[in-house]
Amino acid sequence: MNRSFIYSLKVWLLMVIIAPLLHLVLSWFIIENPEISLIAEIQKDYIIFADMVLLLTIPFAFVFWVAVYSLSKKREPFxxxxxxxxxxxxxxxxxxxxxxxxxxxxxxxxxxVIIFPYSITGIAGIWLHKFESPDFEEETVEERE
Structure with a gap:
């Protein structure tokens, strides 16, 4: 499978899974008098937030993949x-x-509370996941032969 697609999928899934959790935690800390515990808040609202993020970011995932694919053809991974x-x-x-x-x-x-969780998880996903350009993949195959 295409390396740029796998990389884009990993970054997007990290955002879909972790960002709603961070969003709920930050929201809970900003509430002045929370009447519900943090664990109960996460149990109650996480699935709803994750589903919304999943549905609303599908166009982003596609555009992100196209950007990674086109940039990786011409530039170095860094x-x-x-x-x-x-x-x-x-x-x-x-x-x-x-x-x-x-x-x-x-x-x-x-x-x-809205911006930080998504930007932090997106940037973390970009830098934590290993990304290799298509040229690197071809060089590795040639070295094995």
């Missing part, structure tokens, strides 16, 4: 990871950019 890191930051912050300039402090913290 450069591809740098570009993808910047892209993840832009993609996660762009929808909430206007709200960042509001003077209400609670709005900024609410936005941070």
């Amino acid at each position: 450069y591809v990871k740098q570009v993808l890191t910047i892209a993840i930051l832009i993609i996660t912050m762009l929808p909430f950019f206007e709200l960042l300039f509001e003077k209400n402090v609670s709005a900024v913290s609410s936005i941070a």
Whole structure:
């Protein structure tokens, strides 16, 4: 199977699994008087959040795979990871950019609860998973022969 597809799938799945969990934990810490325990909150809402993220990020997964595939043909893996890191930051912050300039402090913290889990897990997925360009794969096959 195509290495860029496997890499994109790993990064996307990490975001789908871990980001909703981080989102719930950060939300729970920001609530001033939580009436429910953190474990109960996660048990109650995790499946709902994970399902929403799964459905809403399928277009992102496709675009991410196309970007990884096209960049990996022309560039080194380190450069591809740098570009993808910047892209993840832009993609996660762009929808909430206007709200960042509001003077209400609670709005900024609410936005941070949304942005941080997804950008952190996306960037972690980009840098933690091993990525090899197609040229590297061909060189490895030639060395074995």
